Amino acid sequence: MKSTSNERFERGLNNLNKIDGEAGINVINSLKNISPDLGQYIIEFAFGDIYNRPALDLKSREIATIAALTTLGNATPQLKVHIKAALNIGCTQQEIIEVILQMSVYAGFPAALNGTFAAQEVFEECK
Amino acid sequence: MKSTSNERFERGLNNLNKIDGEAGINVINSLKNISPDLGQYIIEFAFGDIYNRPALDLKSREIATIAALTTLGNATPQLKVHIKAALNIGCTQQEIIEVILQMSVYAGFPAALNGTFAAQEVFEECK
């Protein structure tokens, strides 16, 4: 990691810890042998740049992310990390389920169903 | 339209008016000759059922919808209607741009770029 990145990396790691907690750190660690730079870019760009911006509160950011990942439909591991993140930063289970339910209108019922089952798995793990 | 739908339809029409305003009514009107029942289902299900639920405030709902439609990438007309809706119900231009910017992380930069240009068109129309 180049020294000029240090500030963004430190800031990103703090945000990752605060938002995603252990689940986020696990993702970065799982990249260590196969593509460590992908992990570095996620920390620097996603968490050091984007999630650090003051223009939107963290709860709104997680609502947007859960909506996006439910809509994509092929990003279940990332959806589960962000459902945990949403709980971490103060969303209720009901609010998360509600965002996913709303996606039935825009992405169809299969996306809403699969998002809901992902949430159920996370809620059960967090019990 | 069947009489048993009346309550959901009335409620949905009120919500559509409040949230999407003229842009939403225009969509329903544009369906009149080709598929009026699609318009009815949008009013009843999307606005009478989903947007009527108390579990999430309207601002959070519009943030989720803008995230979803930016991610889809092929729903520009609907994204523009909901960018107007977001302004209607109190989102700032900066917040809308910020949600779309965040989608670069999850859906890639092309989706974020095209969403941003859709927002620019709406903001210019609303001047």
Next chain:
Amino acid sequence: MKSTSNERFERGLNNLNKIDGEAGINVINSLKNISPDLGQYIIEFAFGDIYNRPALDLKSREIATIAALTTLGNATPQLKVHIKAALNIGCTQQEIIEVILQMSVYAGFPAALNGTFAAQEVFEECK
């Protein structure tokens, strides 16, 4: 569930039973604790409203649904439910395989391959 929904719900439950059979009921039941309203909307809107419309026979509807779910590519559980549904309402295994094969033209060979393997699992379960 609100009383005004009763007629659509009853109609939808009958259609769900007739079309999807046990597999459909299982989906609704699996939502009971996590998002029962999503289950209710699937019954009311998908099966009470849409699948109840006389403008298209059930076989054509299931062909359209199998085409759509194969194309989406990220809705395997729902594709499997509708492959069972297609068999229930009189499609042959050969017709189902043929619709999925045709999707190679529009959605590419990976979508057709994954749809085909989903069908194989369903056919083996139904033996």
Next chain:
Amino acid sequence: MKSTSNERFERGLNNLNKIDGEAGINVINSLKNISPDLGQYIIEFAFGDIYNRPALDLKSREIATIAALTTLGNATPQLKVHIKAALNIGCTQQEIIEVILQMSVYAGFPAALNGTFAAQEVFEECK
């Protein structure tokens, strides 16, 4: 075009003419200078191989294709060609609108809306 392809090509061209009519031939012609082999493969594989198979009637094939292209959401020119094709081989306007309406369940309302407006354009051109 290689001589070994002749039989599939002739068969495909006949099917393309019968199914898509002038709209299909226009697509092939529009490829002449930029990618003629893409046109040849569409004739040979899509229309010479797939649409030639007896396991599914043409009406069912067009229903499946309209469902797939509405679901994709980013293939409007191809959707319009196949809406014309569906009319050519005996689907009614109502059946086409109904297939697209059903896609609201699986691909969401934006996909159904944009498919419906594509159909409206085709129906108006065909008046």
Next chain:
Amino acid sequence: MKSTSNERFERGLNNLNKIDGEAGINVINSLKNISPDLGQYIIEFAFGDIYNRPALDLKSREIATIAALTTLGNATPQLKVHIKAALNIGCTQQEIIEVILQMSVYAGFPAALNGTFAAQEVFEECK
């Protein structure tokens, strides 16, 4: 299989063997009972027609395919077959990881993450 297809089929089978090796043959074999014609079309069209064209070297073709399958996000089994193919025809592990990493820009970080984990599984199997 019709006799007129023989030349394309033979050519395709040779290419499939050379490019995808055992993993490709396994896919074709797994289709034998459920949809053998899908296997035949993959051999004839994908490997007999497309991969046989001289306009692009095999390494560039595999880079394009890995980019496409990472972007799709719902074609993990096919992505793994083509990661193996890329290794077979001379791509390094580093080049494959790099193509997948680049997809973070166009398809978002979840697609890049899931593509990376697919590559890790293949690399471990190939040890």
Next chain:
Amino acid sequence: MKSTSNERFERGLNNLNKIDGEAGINVINSLKNISPDLGQYIIEFAFGDIYNRPALDLKSREIATIAALTTLGNATPQLKVHIKAALNIGCTQQEIIEVILQMSVYAGFPAALNGTFAAQEVFEECK
């Protein structure tokens, strides 16, 4: 723009100029009033970080990008910018058409058709 970003920004701007030329600069300029930070992140992350990495030559990178954008199907403006970029850095028109043609196998014929027509527009503009 924060001073700590300077090095990545300068490097990215140089790469953007070298690879995308005027078309790339136009994209960044078009963001100036609506979302300048999105333009900055594209320069810093896409062109300063990713396209600066030595692990893959620029030609392979553009082949991967054209494959990804053709597959996405909803990113035509970005596809056109990268078709110009591919020409800039030494791809031939035939190679670009060939990559897009190959996408018929993985993303279906509509994606290949729409990618081909995008290429035709770029080639005509560049005459």
